[in-house]
Amino acid sequence: MTAHTAIETEAVLLRQDADAVATLTLNRPAARNSLSEALIEALTVELDRLAEDKSIRAVILAANGPVFSAGHDLKEMTAHRADADRGRTYFTDVLGRCSAMMQRIVRLPQPVIGAVEGVATAAGCQLVASCDLAVAGAEARFCTPGVHIGLFCSTPMVALSRNLARKHAMEMLLLGEMVRADDAHRFGLVNRVVAAGEALAEARRMALAIASKSPLTLKTGKRAFYEQLEMGLSRAYDHASQVMVENMLARDAEEGIGAFMEKREPRWQGR
Structure with a gap:
């Protein structure tokens, strides 16, 4: 097994390759794996590399720490309210780059499996919904909580509405409540629920089965x-x-x- 860091200076994203399966691991546990500019860029770079890597047949997306991803880095975004245009240019740019990264997952030649432990909220939930398949540990939770802070989860909505039944998607978006792993499975957000701590192992089992195909x-x-x-x-x-x-x-x-x-x-x- 070999391992390398996508952006070595910050180590915000890790990659491990084994048996034709690449595992990308979000590595900002202290920041709840929020999707900072650096992490969005690291994911973009690594997904582009994977698209050209013929040795890899399946990809797993996982995270270090107790939170899968808390979504956008609100501290980073809020700092730009002091810009002359109150952040309009910055918000447009960072949201556009994040949306492009999510679309790279969908367009990647290899199937992508999300392995979720802990909480996935807002754009973190969008990241799970953008994966082709997803496995959740029994204690995992999912949420699009933007309505609580006056910011509707409009970009996560795109991925959710393409995975869930309309009323389930609207329930998550309008109520902003935490959804348990078993309900996320019932909604269609995840494929399988396994014992807490076993999501990565199950995702790898699925990835190996996929990697055996043409x-x-x-x-x-x-x-x-x-x-x-x-x-x-x-x-x-x-x-x-x-x-x-x-x-x-x-x-x-x-x-x-x-x-x-x-x-x-x-x-x-x-x-």
Whole structure:
């Protein structure tokens, strides 16, 4: 197993690679892993690296400390109210960069699994919702509490509304109440709830299962999944059919079908 720090000067984000799985760990426990400018930049840089890393087939997003992520760094943001424009330029920039980082998770060729222990609030909850899959420890809690401080969680709303049923998403956004792990599972925010402290282990088990599949198939399927969600029914079927034709013509599909018929393990080539 190898490990390296994405931004070594601040160590706000750690990366560990093992068995074709990369684990990114938020590393600002003293600041409740709030999404500072440095952490947003570190995540952006590392996600871009992962997008080009053909040795990695699945990604886990975890956090050090008792809080998964408390969302945006409000101290950092509030300091800019003293700017000439009361912070408008800064808020626009930092929120735009955070939104772009969240979209990188969705567009990453590899599936991303959130491993959540502790509390995930506001943009931290958005981070979980942006992952393709998520596992929560039994003591994990989720919340979009902006309404309590006069700041509706509008950007977290985008990810939540694409994961949860509308009324569940609105319940979280309008009430701002803490949601327990089992309710987050019922809402569709997380896939599985495991014993406290076991989220990372379960996420790794899932990641290893994913990593055993064809990387081309994973990339093709993930991209098509999100593309078709934005389409009407007829167009979605047309698009999915075209994707499947191209997938059928790929060497990995030929190999996988052949291996199945010959009752042997496939040998993926990623093409």
